[in-house]
Amino acid sequence: MTSSGFGRAQPDSDRVLHLAGDPDAVARARRLVSSALGKGHPLHDDCVLLTSEIATNAVVHSDSGHGGTFTLSVSYSADWVRIAVQDAGSLDPPFGWRPSSPLDTGGRGLLLLEALAHRWGFIREAGTNNVWFEMHIDLLNPSAPSNGSLRVAR
Numbered sequence: 471m472t473s474s475g476f477g478r479a480q481p482d483s484d485r486v487l488h489l490a491g492d493p494d495a496v497a498r499a500r501r502l503v504s505s506a507l508g509k510g511h512p513l514h515d516d517c518v519l520l521t522s523e524i525a526t527n528a529v530v531h532s533d534s535g536h537g538g539t540f541t542l543s544v545s546y547s548a549d550w551v552r553i554a555v556q557d558a559g560s561l562d563p564p565f566g567w568r569p570s571s572p573l574d575t576g577g578r579g580l581l582l583l584e585a586l587a588h589r590w591g592f593i594r595e596a597g598t599n600n601v602w603f604e605m606h607i608d609l610l611n612p613s614a615p616s617n618g619s620l621r622v623a624r
Contacts, residue, residue, distance in 0.1 A: 485544045489525075491534030491558065499525040499542045503553065506544050513605045516586050517551050523579035524601045528557035532599055554602035559594075 485506050489495035503521045507514045525542065529535040538558035545552045583590045583603055590603035 483546055487542045489540055489542060491529050491532075491536070491538045491540055493529060495540070496522055496525045496529060499555075502542060503544055507546060507551065511548075511551075512607055513551050517553060517605055520583055520586060520603050520605075521553050521555075523582055524553070524555045524603070527579055527601065528555050528599075532560040533558035549607040551605045552602060554600055556598055556600040559597040559599055 483506065485502060487499070487502050489498055500518050500522050503518050504514065507517060511517075521542070525540070528540040532538070532540070534540040534557040540555055540557040543552075543554045543556070586605075587603035588606050590601070592599055592601045594600075
């Protein structure tokens with residue numbers, strides 16, 4: 471436990487995991503984030519949810535899901551978290567908040583990023599997509615996100 475009193479997050483810690491692009495890898499990505507932060511970390515649940523969304527997108531919407539791999543990076547401390555998924559690339563940028571009907575079970579991953587992350591974005595470089603998000607604990611105003619999202623396409 472850290473001096474902040476929650477979870478297992480060590481000051482300025484990093485973890486990297488290379489995963490096969492199959493559906494089981496999404497659960498492994500969630501477990502890594504959960505283990506890294508510790509269930510008592512105040513950003514735990516949101517970070518696990520958003521990790522699940524961007525890892526799923528890597529498997530479903532990129533070449534990672536067709537026999538490729540993706541990389542999950544987790545950087546964190548007691549009061550901030552940055553998570554990134556670098557996949558094998560796709561023909562189109564990682565866009566698309568478009569459930570075609572309110573009853574659709576998919577199509578909301580990037581909407582969740584927009585709603586929950588303090589900042590998020592993506593970088594398309596050398597044939598890969600790197601989708602990332604940041605979360606911060608705002609001790610003065612814990613219910614409000616600190617600033618808007620940032621999306622970058624290259």
